[in-house]
Amino acid sequence: MIIIDGSEGEGGGQIVRNACALSLVTGQPFQITNVRGKRSKPGLMRQHVTAVEAARTIGSGDCDGLAVGSGELAFRPGTVVPGEYRFAVGTAGSTSLVLQTVLMPLILAGAPSRLILEGGTHNMMAPPFDFIARTFLPIVNRMGPTVDARLIKHGFYPRGGGRIEVDITPAPLRPIDCVERGALLSRSALAMFAGLPFEVADREIATAKKLLGWPEEVFAVRQLPEEQGPGNILLLEAAYEHVTEIVSGFGQLGVPAEQLAKRAAARMSGYEASDAFAGPYLADQLLLPSALAGGGTFTTVKPSQHSLTAADIIERFLGRRCVFEQLASGTHRVEVR
Structure with missing residues (x-):
């Protein structure tokens, strides 16, 4: 059994999600102590419990310590x-993070799957649906599988109530190189x-206009049905030939619209x-499929503690190293060996 100290590295829920995914793929059980040990509220939260429940369900697994607030977790796939x-x-716990837990095992499962995930689709501390659908999944699809995600209903923090549907056509993951983003195709805010x-x-759009200097026609405001709120998100998108980057800023009490937009810009x-x-967020997401593919290379900005922690968990389960090398330009090259 692989023993993991959940307070190591970034000390958050990503350790739980990646460990579940890797356990299902490799068949290796694990135990985590000090779950989310570096968070202000340690232990499993509702979204982490749902993610582990999802992993247990698709993998006919067995689990001890699966409860909100639990500081220890043992999982046998x-x-x-x-x-x-x-x-x-x-x-309003994140549907994206639940998807992150079960996606790779289902991609490698040998037959199609369909997921219906209900909860938060646009909330803080997790990639919004737009990032998953237009930034992350297109790269996964280049590796062999076909994964299609649809947003049925928005779910903002704290109400939640959102829904996404995901169709997975599996295929073996093949290594790819993601080094050049290519020419800029479009921008939107x-x-x-x-x-x-x-x-x-x-006010968010006005601030973003001033700071980004993008053409007037790429900025827009969209009002959603009132029952889907209260909620607010600013999405900045730059689409290149080979990758689309999406930066998000989530509205929250006490944070002025101008400050939110300034950070995102x-x-x-x-x-x-x-x-x-x-x-940085796409880099986090690419480590697991690259490792499961047995190799691959991508360039990124300065690696986050999230990425370094994910690399450590991957090495424990797969014995494959994610090597981070800073280039002369300041960009970092990441290679799975």
Whole structure:
């Protein structure tokens, strides 16, 4: 059994999700102590419990310590069974993070699967649906499988109530190189809101316009049905030939619209000023499929603690190293060996 200290590295829920995915793929059981040990509220939260439940369900697994607030978790995998599954987080917990837990095992399961995930689709501390659908999944599909995700209903924090559907046509993962992003094709900036005053989104867009200097026609505001709120997100998107980067800023109490937009614009400007293929969040997501493919290379901005922790968990299960090398340009090259 692989023993993991959940307070190591970034000390968050990513350790739980990656360990579950790798356990299902390799058949190796694991135990995590000090679950989410570096978070202000340690232990499993509702979305982590749902993610582990999802892994246990698709893999006929057995689990001890699976409860909200639990600081220890033991997981023993069975055989992954493809099929149709529905998982509801029950709060605004992230559907994207539940998907992250079960996607790779189902991609390698040998027959198609369909997932219905209910909960949060646009909430803090997790990639929004738009990032999953337009940034991450296109790269996964280049590796062999076909994964199609559809947003049925938005779910903002704290209400939740969103729904996504995901169809998975499996295939062996093949290594790919993601080094050059290619020519810029388009840009867009969208402020979405529900159950909030229009001027919140309007102020976000005004600030983003001023800071990014993008053409006037790429900025837009979209109002969603009031019952899907309250909620607000600013999505900045830059589409290149080989990759699309999406930066998001989530509205939250006490954070002025201008400050939210300023942070998002600074992150997008930093990405555009670099020559990296992957932004920090895409880099996090690419490590697991690359390792399962047995190799691959991509360039990214400065690796986050999330990425370094993910690399450590991958090495424990697969024995494959993710090597980070800083290039003269300041970009980092990541290679799975």
